[in-house]
Amino acid sequence: MNHWLVKSEPEAYSWADFVREGGTDWTGVRNYQARNNLQAMQPGDLALFYHSVSEKAVVGVAIVHAAHAPDATAEAGSPWVAVHLRPHAPLGRPVSLAALKADERLAQLGLLRQSRLSVTPVRPEEFDLILALAEG
């Protein structure tokens, strides 16, 4: 099983929206590197859900419910794909960007190394550590 981190601006689509809807097609990714990550996702993979810009914190865990399919919001024949994500669990408490940066064990975290990439892989030990930080 692989682990991931997906970003969303809460003003555009928040964890609360995600929970309310019970899941969503993760559409709108228009970057090849992020698309490649979407294509590598398999059902059962877990993804940290990060609120960018206004909140800057990991707030929950999503689970990949369906592997990639063409992004219905893109033109037919375009290379863009979406996966279907469902809520898996909220975090006990959000883990802020500052907290991620402050932990030297997360120095290689994709989010920190390439802050603009909207879908990044997360190493299992990084994933577990972030969950542990959320437990306080």
Added chain:
DNA sequence: GCCAACGTTGGC
């Protein structure tokens, strides 16, 4: 509001 990072576009 500013700016750094970075991806894309287009002229040459």
Added chain:
DNA sequence: GCCAACGTTGGC
């Protein structure tokens, strides 16, 4: 194929 210009993202 190179690179300058430009647009977008997202942290500060």
